[in-house]
Structures are given as C-alpha cells and as structure tokens.
Amino acid sequence: MICLRELSNVININYLIQDAANDQQQQQESKQRETEMRNTILAQVLDQSARARLSNLALVKPEKAKSVENYLIQMAKCGQLGGKITESGLIEILEKVNQQLGKQTMVKFNRRKVMDSDEEDDY
Secondary structure (H helix, E strand, C coil): CHHHHHHHHHHHHHHHHHHHHHHHHHHHHHHHHHHHHHHHHHHHHECHHHHHHHHHHHHHCHHHHHHHHHHHHHHHHHCCCCCCECHHHHHHHHHHHHHHHCCCCCCCCCCCCCCCCCCCCCC
16 A cells, blocks of 8 residues: 555656646746747837847846836837837937936946055155
C-alpha cells in the first residue's frame, strides 16, 4: 500500500509540475503577443525617426518610454491620430508627458577637490 501511495504522490507532483510549466508558457506567450501587438501599433503610428527616438528613450528611461507608448496606443485606439507622428510630433508629446509628470530632469555636478601641491608644503 505504501508503494501505491508514493507512486500516486509522484504522479500528482508530476501533473502539478506540468501544469505550472504550461501556465508559465501561456503567460510568456501572452506577453509576447502583447509586445508584438504594441510594436505593430507603434509601427503604424510612428515614422522611422520618431520610432528611433522612442527606442533611444526606452534605453535611458524605460518608464517614461512606456508611458509615452501607452499614450500613443490609447490615442490610436480612440482614432485621435490623423497620420504618422514625426519626430517633432513625438518631441511635443514628450514635452506634454514631462509637464504631466511634473518632474524636471536635473544634472548635478559633484566636483571633487583635488590636493594641490601649491596649497600645502610637505617639507
């Protein structure tokens, strides 16, 4: 009897592992379909230079690029876009997004003081 119980436990564990693997595979496939759909919509909405600028932005600030992509996709779904957006149009949209976020990008230089031989005499 113990052998049958152990065998049934092993079989149940194998089914659970297979189910988890299938769920994970389905999630990956759905993410891939969503990414393909986003890229298709963005390819229809943006011209090549605007798409390149958005890709560069995604490398530096992925969260901002994602919000701009969502904004563009929403506008496309609502039919608010008259044609392909050029690079200058994308720059205007980026400025609007920056205003809505209220964050200003600021570069702060932290200069280090270097020991100068003229300041102190070491003899």
